[in-house]
Amino acid sequence: MKSWSDRLNPVVRDIPPSGIRKFFDLVCETPGVISLGVGEPDFVTPxxxxxxxxxxxxxxxxxxxxxxxxxxxxxxxxxxxxxxxxxxxxxxxxxxxxxxxxxxxxxxxxxxxxxxxxxxxxxxxxxxxxxxxxxxxxxxxxxxxxxxxxxxxxxxxxxxxxxxxxxxxxxxxxxxxxxxxxxxxxxxxxxxxxxxxxxxxxxxxxxxxxxxxxxxxxxxxxxxxxxxxxxxxxxxxxxxxxxxxxxxxxxxxxxxxxxxxxxxxxxxxxxxxxxxxxxxxxxRGGEGMLRMVQQYNRRRHLVMHAFRDMGLPCFEPRGAFYAFPQISATGLTSEDFAADLLREEKVAVVPGNAFGPSGEGFVRCSYAASTEDLGEAFRRMARFVRRRGVR
Ligand code: PLP
Incomplete structure (x- = not known):
């Protein structure tokens, strides 16, 4: 009998699994993780x-x-x-x-x-x-x-x-x-x-x-x-x-x-x-939506401050709920940064190369997370970055 891999449409077979899912699976296996990985509002539907x-x-x-x-x-x-x-x-x-x-x-x-x-x-x-x-x-x-x-x-x-x-x-x-x-x-x-x-x-x-x-x-x-x-x-x-x-x-x-x-x-x-x-x-959802947008905006400022204090250059996001800081100063690739941060500090981010080769040298952090979680995640990340000699 042919293997299933040989039976598959080669286009489907050769597409790599999503770089986000890979990290999400790791997150699920690790207790106590603060996840800034998935692009999903932390609010329940109004x-x-x-x-x-x-x-x-x-x-x-x-x-x-x-x-x-x-x-x-x-x-x-x-x-x-x-x-x-x-x-x-x-x-x-x-x-x-x-x-x-x-x-x-x-x-x-x-x-x-x-x-x-x-x-x-x-x-x-x-x-x-x-x-x-x-x-x-x-x-x-x-x-x-x-x-x-x-x-x-x-x-x-x-x-x-x-x-x-x-x-x-x-x-x-x-x-x-x-x-x-x-x-x-x-x-x-x-x-x-x-x-x-x-x-x-x-x-x-x-x-x-x-x-x-x-x-x-x-x-x-x-x-x-x-x-x-x-x-x-x-x-x-x-x-x-x-x-x-x-x-x-x-x-x-x-x-x-x-x-x-x-x-x-x-x-x-x-x-x-x-x-x-x-x-x-x-x-009728306009008002509730605006309240959520105001919260994301507050968190956006918090995130920008955090990266500035860490010494990581970060483009100021003007929309969505993602920050995309440059992590090259740590000397790590984006995959190693995400893997080591998860292992050492239990914070999940997505390596930038999941979004194509030009994302290398960056990681994606979602700020659709509570202020408390963001605060703690950035304290841990700052510790991690300091250990890599930044600042
Ligand atoms: N388009 C972009 C840019 C996204 O970021 C996402 C989800 O992360 C989607 C589409 C998928 O959206 P939906 O949940 O409506 O399928």
């Missing part, structure tokens, strides 16, 4: 959202929904996008409710890519991007960004990376893992490159509501960009709803129909109970 879900169950809402998702949820999302960014989507044809942004990303790639099509993406990048592109038959083309440029993507670098096979530019601002955001002018410059080369832009804006210094720029709201942009967003981060698994894609009706075709044969629809909860979140 009560009124949970209550809306319970109420929907009491009323017997337990069936499939339309493949595209509950019409009232799509209408509410369209209303939110119009109010926040002035961008108008038809809830009947231009919005698809998915099982998290993860499913939306997978559908978009599968609907778009033919074998060998290239997808440009800034790096360091969210761990799922490259594997999702590879599994859809495409070729990820990372564009390295660095601390000196504030992890921003320069239009000239995008231009230089375009080839005749380039089909998609995948953006993620506010960014995971760096916390970088893009200003409007830089996005306009990138939009001009996308237009010049007729690229599709997939914009993952899952952290749009978690911005601290100024207003988020929605890529599809830029002049001329709605038609070529597939906007992805969801409820996991802004409303502390990671486990509910609700996201959405907005875009051209023909393209949304293509994504819906895959979705209707594979997923059918996102779970109705979670869609009911999402409806409550988008219609």
């Amino acid at each position: 009560w009124h959202i949970r209550e809306a879900c319970i109420y929907s169950l009491e009323k017997g809402h337990t069936m499939y929904t339309s493949n595209c998702g509950l019409p009232e949820l799509r209408r509410a999302i369209a209303g939110d996008l119009a109010a926040s960014y002035g961008v108008r989507y038809d809830p009947g044809t231009e919005i698809l409710i998915t099982v998290g942004v993860s499913e939306a990303l997978d559908l978009a790639m599968r609907a778009l890519l033919s074998p060998g099509d290239e997808v440009l993406m800034p790096e360091p990048s969210y761990v799922s991007y490259s594997p999702t592109v590879l599994m859809a038959g495409g070729r990820p083309v990372p564009i390295a960004t660095g601390l000196e440029e504030g992890f921003k993507l320069a239009a000239a670098r995008v231009e230089a990376a375009v080839t005749p096979r380039t089909k998609v530019l995948l953006l993620c601002y506010p960014n995971n893992p760096t916390g970088a955001v893009m200003d409007r002018q830089s996005l306009l410059d990138i939009a001009a490159v996308a237009e010049a080369h007729d690229l599709v832009v997939i914009s993952d804006e899952i952290y749009d509501k978690l911005t601290y210094d100024g207003k988020h720029t929605c890529v599809s709201a830029l002049p001329g960009m709605k038609e070529r942009t597939i906007l992805l967003n969801g409820f996991s981060k802004s409303y502390a709803m990671t486990g509910w698994r609700i996201g959405y894609a907005c875009g051209n009706p023909d393209f949304i129909a293509a994504m819906t075709k895959i979705h209707q044969y594979t997923i059918l629809c996102a779970p109705i109970t979670a869609q009911k909860a999402a409806l409550e979140a988008v219609t």
